[in-house]
Amino acid sequence: ARMPADVKNETKKWTLEKENELRIECKGKITLQMRSGACEIFGSELVLGKKYTFENSKFAIFTWIGCELSVTGKCESAYPSDDTPMVTYINTHAALQKMRQDAKAKGNKATGPVVMIAGPKDSGKSTLARILLSYAVRCSWKPTYVDLDAGQNEITIPGCVAACPIDQPIGIDSTWKNRGPLAYFYGHTSPSQNQEIYKRLCQKLAESVEKRCHRNASARHSGVIINTCGWI
Ligand SMILES: Nc1ncnc2c1ncn2[C@@H]1O[C@H](COP(=O)(O)OP(=O)(O)OP(=O)(O)O)[C@@H](O)[C@H]1O
Ligand SMILES: [Mg+2]
Numbered sequence: 029a030r031m032p033a034d035v036k037n038e039t040k041k042w043t044l045e046k047e048n049e050l051r052i053e054c055k056g057k058i059t060l061q062m063r064s065g066a067c068e069i070f071g072s073e074l075v076l077g078k079k080y081t082f083e084n085s086k087f088a089i090f091t092w093i094g095c096e097l098s099v100t101g102k103c104e105s106a107y108p109s110d111d112t113p114m115v116t117y118i119n120t121h122a123a124l125q126k127m128r129q130d131a132k133a134k135g136n137k138a139t140g141p142v143v144m145i146a147g148p149k150d151s152g153k154s155t156l157a158r159i160l161l162s163y164a165v166r167c168s169w170k171p172t173y174v175d176l177d178a179g180q181n182e183i184t185i186p187g188c189v190a191a192c193p194i195d196q197p198i199g200i201d202s203t204w205k206n207r208g209p210l211a212y213f214y215g216h217t218s219p220s221q222n223q224e225i226y227k228r229l230c231q232k233l234a235e236s237v238e239k240r241c242h243r244n245a246s247a248r249h250s251g252v253i254i255n256t257c258g259w260i
Contacts, residue, residue, distance in 0.1 A: 039100045042108065049090040049112045050097060051105070057083045058101030065095030070155055071162025072200050080200055090114050117156060121163040124251065128169055132249040139241065140169075140251030149258030154182060157255040161194050169250035170195040172237055176230060177257040179217035183209045186217060189229050191237050193247060210236055219257065 042050055044067065052058070059081050062074040067089050074080065074089070089097060090112060099106060124141045131138040143160070145153045157173065164171045174191045175183045183190035190211035212229040219226040241248040 037101055039098050040106070042097045042099065042106075044089070044091045044095050044097065044108055045110070046091060046094045047112070047115065048094075048108050048110045049088040049114070050108050051088045052082070052099070053086045053104040053106075054082055054101065055084055055104055056102055057081060058099055058103060060089070061098045061100075063096040063098055065091060066093050067091040067095040067097070068162075069200050071159035071166075072198050073166075074200065082201075088112070113152070114159075117159050118163070121160055124160065124164070125167060128164075128249055128251060131251075136245060138249070140171075140249045142252045142254070144254040144256060146256050146259060151258070153258070154180075154255055157253050158198065160253050162198050164250060164253075165194055165197050170246050171250040172240065172247055172252045174233065174237060174252055174254040176233075177255055178214045178219065178226070179257055181211075182255070183207075184211040187215050188213050189226075189233055191233055193240075 041063070044050055044065075052060075059079050060074075061079050062076055064076070067074050068091075069087055069089055088109075089095075092114075124143065127141040131140040145157055147153050154177070157175075161171055161173055171194050172191055173183065173194050174189075175181050176189050178187055178189055180186060181188050181190055183192050188211040190209045192207045192209035194207070210233070212232055214222070214226055214229055216222055216226075237252060241252070
């Protein structure tokens with residue numbers, strides 16, 4: 029059931045069952061607080077009682093064990109759902125986790141998983157990348173994030189392809205910026221605008237990431253998550 033909280037600054041309490049999510053879309057500012065239990069937003073855990081502010085956002089708060097939330101402010105839409113891909117996502121994480129452990133156990137030369145996320149526009153690719161990176165970091169790995177989406181590059185400015193090491197928790201409201209990224213300027217928003225140069229830059233980026241993984245055992249075992257632009 030869709031239940032828009034349409035009175036400004038009204039506080040609404042939500043109780044989420046385990047493995048459910050609360051989907052929120054807001055234009056104006058809203059404040060979110062976890063009252064009990066545990067929950068996470070795209071892989072980053074909320075702190076009990078801490079106030080989080082969102083503006084012009086679309087996101088989901090997922091709980092593995094159940095939780096109580098309060099939301100203050102006007103949401104365009106807010107509704108709970110048990111239709112979430114999180115179980116598939118955590119199983120994917122578990123498979124990657126095993127590959128990382130195997131790489132570490134094998135010793136120095138072994139490489140962890142290198143995962144490329146592909147799919148149609150707006151299918152949740154960037155969200156999945158964020159979740160897999162968050163889970164890896166929560167398990168003390170130091171994966172490398174590669175964003176090949178030149179149209180809406182998350183690591184740096186649009187028009188670039190970029191990579192950065194993820195060696196600390198991502199956090200709810202933090203961005204990827206200022207994490208020591210390596211970026212190549214492409215100058216267009218879509219690979220089709222100059223395929224030759226796009227490929228060249230992706231290759232340069234791949235070589236740099238490979239070099240880093242060669243030097244740094246922890247980065248090598250942790251592996252790489254690659255985000256791409258939407259294919260239609
Ligand atoms: N489970 C979810 N519940 C609600 N909103 C979600 C959920 N997963 C992702 N979203 C939202 O859906 C939108 C699209 O997700 P995302 O940006 O990850 O897709 P994408 O495949 O990377 O898109 P693009 O092709 O434009 O790069 C985002 O605004 C994201 O916050
Ligand atoms: Mg994306």
